[in-house]
Ligand SMILES: Nc1ncnc2c1ncn2[C@@H]1O[C@H](COP(=O)(O)OP(=O)(O)O)[C@@H](O)[C@H]1O
């Protein structure tokens with residue numbers, strides 16, 4: 388920030404892990420009262436940099452200055468004493484303790500105070516929680532709390548230790564939209580109080596919403612820094628991957644076969660009207676439109692979550708009645724939903740269970756037991772295929788990054804081997820690297836001969852991937868384009884213009 392001198396300044400940081408250089412001569416500074424975002428693809432070195440600043444890792448070359456004074460922290464504890472706190476991606480709370488215990492256990496160390504006045508600490512904790520406007524109370528047990536609440540405990544803990552710099556490493560990865568709003572309110576309040584915030588994130592819309600300044604790392608090297616006012620998604624993507632977003636999406640040509648899905652005149656008054664569409668084997672059909680155009684509602688008719696009130700659905704030439712998702716799945720229709728945290732995943736369960744619960748029938752033996760070996764083999768195959776980054780398949784899904792969660796959802800539907808796949812905003816909320824992997828996967832699914840209906844609000848992915856595109860506006864299909872006719876202006880016009888219903 389102009390005119391402000393930084394609280395923390397990292398200068399020329401170089402770091403190696405077993406001889407491999409992961410940060411090269413990186414400068415990064417943090418000023419009071421600013422929200423400084425740190426972005427970059429997976430493996431760019433973001434976590435390593437903040438771990439160095441917060442005393443978790445040592446470094447080979449460079450300097451960390453706190454208030455202008457060079458420091459070399461021997462531990463995270465030492466960094467905390469200097470006012471720097473790292474909030475972990477997976478909160479490091481003690482499940483069997485209550486909020487106060489989690490807040491104060493770290494501090495009492497080395498103070499030579501064997502007698503702890505718990506009622507005093509509970510009172511202090513409640514006062515702190517109140518100023519933070521957090522719902523929980525001092526005596527609440529941590530077990531069973533959401534990740535979002537546990538993050539709040541970590542933030543409260545940092546504040547109770549007078550942290551001046553609060554560093555958050557991908558704090559929104561496992562949060563719902565509402566929880567993200569809450570966290571952002573908290574972050575803004577901390578900023579107003581003069582704290583310095585470092586925010587590592589992968590959702591560029593969130594980054595542009597919350598940050599004042601943005602620093603980009605690529606392969607361990609500082610690419611650049613800009614103020615929020617000078618930044619937009621395209622510029623940031625280009626800085627992160629040195630290519631434009633469009634260049635990242637490659638369309639593979641696949642032979643297109645017979646019609647697998649046909650929708651004839653379905654309507655649900657108030658949501659969508661007289662929808663007609665077809666999707667062929669090997670074809671990727673884009674469904675463009677603005678948010679709220681009725682696309683997801685129309686898709687829920689095909690998948691049976693909310694059947695249409697009129698019209699027909701025809702699968703492989705046969706008229707079908709789909710009243711719920713399990714009937715849809717029996718007919719070979721799968722859907723990757725828009726809100727994976729709510730409907731696509733059981734976030735409290737592990738990766739393995741999430742991938743296989745849709746196909747339990749296939750892996751259950753005649754005696755009713757799950758065939759463990761068969762399940763393990765299937766999961767292993769798809770985890771490798773999709774390059775899911777995880778500890779192991781027994782890890783809870785909510786601990787994965789958004790992109791990896793999305794891969795688990797897609798794996799679930801790959802396992803079902805259905806012919807018709809509806810993807811609702813398949814790359815929403817995931818980082819560019821993971822997006823590129825999801826695009827490869829969508830191509831792969833088309834190559835396998837699936838018929839794909841892809842709802843997306845991101846024009847580049849509609850333009851690059853689709854063989855054909857329908858556009859919806861206010862519940863009506865307002866245009867249809869073949870690939871060679873595609874053009875962003877025409878799509879935007881159709882997405883915002885309701886054609887008068889022709890008198891047929
Ligand atoms: N403890 C470690 N030991 C060895 N290599 C590591 C360790 N932590 C991170 N790395 C490597 O350092 C690079 C940067 O990782 P990281 O800082 O976690 O990236 P980001 O947070 O940007 O995704 C990666 O190549 C990663 O594999």
Ligand SMILES: [Mg+2]
Nearest residue numbers: 433434435556
């Ligand atoms: Mg990281």
